[in-house]
Amino acid sequence: MAKTQNYSRVTRERAVLVREHAGDYSSEFAAMKAVAARLGIGSAETLRKWVRQAEVDAGTRPGTSREEAAEIRVLKRRVAELERVNEILRAASSYFARELDFKL
Numbered sequence: 001m002a003k004t005q006n007y008s009r010v011t012r013e014r015a016v017l018v019r020e021h022a023g024d025y026s027s028e029f030a031a032m033k034a035v036a037a038r039l040g041i042g043s044a045e046t047l048r049k050w051v052r053q054a055e056v057d058a059g060t061r062p063g064t065s066r067e068e069a070a071e072i073r074v075l076k077r078r079v080a081e082l083e084r085v086n087e088i089l090r091a092a093s094s095y096f097a098r099e100l101d102f103k104l
Contacts, residue, residue: 016054029044029048032048035047
């Protein structure tokens with residue numbers, strides 16, 4: 001399994017500029033390989049993913065932007081919390097309904 005490295009935001013932003021140098025190479029991936037090597041990024045595939053995500057974020061490629069993904073994560077957490085609260089309330093109301101039936 002490959003070791004995951006954390007790269008700074010600045011490194012990612014510089015690396016994504018590979019699109020400006022794509023014309024200097026035989027293919028976009030060749031440019032990515034060269035820029036990845038120059039910046040010390042583990043693989044060109046990592047850089048390719050960053051470039052694709054930058055395109056999505058800019059709206060030039062279809063997909064879920066980072067901002068949308070963050071909002072979705074927050075909303076999913078909120079839904080999960082509300083479902084837990086609802087379950088607790090259902091259990092409590094059931095408990096109190098049994099207590100009322102028992103006392104009558």
